[in-house]
Amino acid sequence: MKALIYRYTLQARTVFLTCGLAMFGFMVLRVWSITLLGSEEFREIIKHFKDFEKFSPVPFSSLITYTGRVARTFNEPIVLFVILTWTISRGTDTVAGQINRGTMEMLLGNPVSRVRLYWSQFLVTTVGTFLLATLAWLGMVVSVHSNTVEEVIKPPSISIPYMPLEIPLSTAEPTILHKPMSDYVNVWHFIPALTVIFAMGIFVGGFATMISSIDRYRWRAVGISVGFVIFQQTLRILAISKPEYNYLLNFTFFNPFDPEGLVNVLTEDPEQFWQFWQYGLEGSLRLSALGCHSILMGFGILCYLIGSLVFCKRDLPAPI
Amino acid sequence: MSFVETDQLSKRFGSFSALKNCSLQIGQGTIFGLLGPNGAGKSTLIRLLMGFMTPTSGRALINDLDCHQQSLAVRNITSYLPGDARLDRQYRGKKLLQLFTALRPDGNMQHALEIADFLELDISRKVGAMSTGMRQKLAVTITLANDAPLIIMDEPTANLDPTVRQQILGLLRRKREEGKTILFSSHILEEVESISDTVGFLRHGELITTADLTTLRSQHRLTGCLPQPLPAIPDSLTNHLQLLEQTGERVTLEIKGHLLESLEWLKESHLSDIVIEPTRLRSLYEQIHPDRRELQS
Numbered sequence: 001m002k003a004l005i006y007r008y009t010l011q012a013r014t015v016f017l018t019c020g021l022a023m024f025g026f027m028v029l030r031v032w033s034i035t036l037l038g039s040e041e042f043r044e045i046i047k048h049f050k051d052f053e054k055f056s057p058v059p060f061s062s063l064i065t066y067t068g069r070v071a072r073t074f075n076e077p078i079v080l081f082v083i084l085t086w087t088i089s090r091g092t093d094t095v096a097g098q099i100n101r102g103t104m105e106m107l108l109g110n111p112v113s114r115v116r117l118y119w120s121q122f123l124v125t126t127v128g129t130f131l132l133a134t135l136a137w138l139g140m141v142v143s144v145h146s147n148t149v150e151e152v153i154k155p156p157s158i159s160i161p162y163m164p165l166e167i168p169l170s171t172a173e174p175t176i177l178h179k180p181m182s183d184y185v186n187v188w189h190f191i192p193a194l195t196v197i198f199a200m201g202i203f204v205g206g207f208a209t210m211i212s213s214i215d216r217y218r219w220r221a222v223g224i225s226v227g228f229v230i231f232q233q234t235l236r237i238l239a240i241s242k243p244e245y246n247y248l249l250n251f252t253f254f255n256p257f258d259p260e261g262l263v264n265v266l267t268e269d270p271e272q273f274w275q276f277w278q279y280g281l282e283g284s285l286r287l288s289a290l291g292c293h294s295i296l297m298g299f300g301i302l303c304y305l306i307g308s309l310v311f312c313k314r315d316l317p318a319p320i
Numbered sequence: 321m322s323f324v325e326t327d328q329l330s331k332r333f334g335s336f337s338a339l340k341n342c343s344l345q346i347g348q349g350t351i352f353g354l355l356g357p358n359g360a361g362k363s364t365l366i367r368l369l370m371g372f373m374t375p376t377s378g379r380a381l382i383n384d385l386d387c388h389q390q391s392l393a394v395r396n397i398t399s400y401l402p403g404d405a406r407l408d409r410q411y412r413g414k415k416l417l418q419l420f421t422a423l424r425p426d427g428n429m430q431h432a433l434e435i436a437d438f439l440e441l442d443i444s445r446k447v448g449a450m451s452t453g454m455r456q457k458l459a460v461t462i463t464l465a466n467d468a469p470l471i472i473m474d475e476p477t478a479n480l481d482p483t484v485r486q487q488i489l490g491l492l493r494r495k496r497e498e499g500k501t502i503l504f505s506s507h508i509l510e511e512v513e514s515i516s517d518t519v520g521f522l523r524h525g526e527l528i529t530t531a532d533l534t535t536l537r538s539q540h541r542l543t544g545c546l547p548q549p550l551p552a553i554p555d556s557l558t559n560h561l562q563l564l565e566q567t568g569e570r571v572t573l574e575i576k577g578h579l580l581e582s583l584e585w586l587k588e589s590h591l592s593d594i595v596i597e598p599t600r601l602r603s604l605y606e607q608i609h610p611d612r613r614e615l616q617s
């Protein structure tokens with residue numbers, strides 16, 4: 001098993017290094033970009049998009065805080081793209097990739113059981129996914145600790161009730177303070193974002209590996225896996241667009257993949273964090289940390305088990 | 321004692337029968353050559369022995385281990401070279417040898433380096449930069465770099481020049497001398513004939529016959545001219561002499577064992593323009609595959 005893990009690690013290292021660099025670099029830059037816009041300015045911008053709040057996994061009131069804005073970075077398409085690239089590329093290589101390349105037969109000509117071969121790939125994929133999620137978190141940590149944010153202290157003013165007027169009590173200019181971003185952001189609050197990215201990686205990796213176990217062409221396994229992800233995203237968009245389609249959220253893994261929501265519940269309502277469900281706004285029920293992780297990892301492991309069973313039973317086709 | 325044994329082994333893919341009721345035995349310490357045209361079922365038989373596929377019916381045993389149920393144990397005592405051996409292209413030859421020897425408890429890197437050196441293989445090159453022949457040599461090196469008692473090779477000399485072919489056949493002979501059992505398939509009759517103890521002929525998924533090459537080497541084929549039909553072969557010679565063909569004046573006979581007794585009777589039969597040559601595997605192949613006389617190396 002050690003020899004197989006070493007072999008697959010060697011095979012995967014280039015993709016991993018590229019993905020890792022992309023993930024880390026993106027998170028450093030993305031968190032830095034938050035500092036370019038102060039919270040007050042961001043609040044001004046976001047209030048024009050009030051109609052789109054339903055598309056946001058967290059209330060806008062959370063989104064305008066530095067913690068909320070940093071949490072948003074974990075749900076960026078680039079982060080998703082990097083994790084999908086890694087998990088789909090490794091997952092589809094497990095069986096279909098090796099059959100497609102013709103290297104499976106040479107490998108299984110040795111005393112290597114199919115179970116070991118399969119789960120060695122699982123280990124490499126899973127450890128890689130965890131490291132990528134960790135790199136995303138580390139990128140954020142580095143950026144949070146190396147950047148400062150501007151805090152604007154306005155002169156005292158009074159607001160007149162029922163009128164959009166604010167009368168300054170002084171003619172002094174607003175004071176701008178530069179404070180470390182870490183004063184506003186506790187990096188440990190983002191551990192749920194790390195773990196839910198990892199859990200999502202397990203799910204997508206499991207799905208891609210299962211398809212790979214059934215198929216003999218890698219390109220087809222990649223196509224099916226990518227198509228599945230797009231379909232799932234479409235379901236999510238449809239579900240949140242209209243209340244009558246809300247039930248569709250139960251059929252998409254993008255529902256439990258909710259890094260912003262989990263960071264929000266940890267910071268705003270930690271008591272609900274370790275529960276399966278949490279009560280959201282207006283008494284709505286939504287998945288909490290335990291629910292999100294259990295669903296993503298549970299279905300991912302189930303896919304891996306089905307794939308293992310299929311691979312161990314199937315005929316090994318001759319190289320194409 | 322049979323080291324490899326199949327009993328009514330069959331494999332179907334939908335309505336297509338790739339292998340039909342194949343029963344054969346291969347003795348320990350012998351070389352078995354598997355012959356047959358493309359699609360005859362050679363690779364299917366080999367892949368069933370390796371446990372890569374589930375047989376539709378029948379069973380295969382290697383050293384009394386069921387090839388399907390105990391595939392891992394079987395592969396522990398078997399070294400295998402696929403018909404279309406493909407290797408990971410991103411590694412250098414040496415690295416790949418290390419990776420493969422590490423997969424086997426009996427893998428021997430030192431032995432691998434010796435074989436690579438014997439085959440004049442440049443293992444410092446990346447596999448992707450190797451020619452087809454070099455990659456085949458590397459695959460052969462990987463296969464022979466261990467101490468497995470059974471070696472199964474599906475067309476090991478494909479894509480190789482005659483010199484390297486001879487080197488590989490030499491390596492196989494050496495392995496037999498060490499007591500290893502070897503099963504290999506090939507299209508090249510001469511190389512099968514030169515090293516095999518037994519050959520098996522497959523056609524359309526059926527094992528037509530097996531032949532002991534030691535016996536075959538003591539057989540001769542005689543062709544001559546005879547204007548009238550050949551007289552009946554006397555009972556005393558029927559075990560040694562067999563009429564294969566008489567077309568017009570041309571007669572073809574097969575002589576088994578000593579030539580002398582048969583020749584005396586043939587002399588009395590007024591046969592002229594006699595040509596005697598040792599029976600070769602080719603003539604046996606042509607009997608089994610009359611439509612493939614042109615299939616020669």
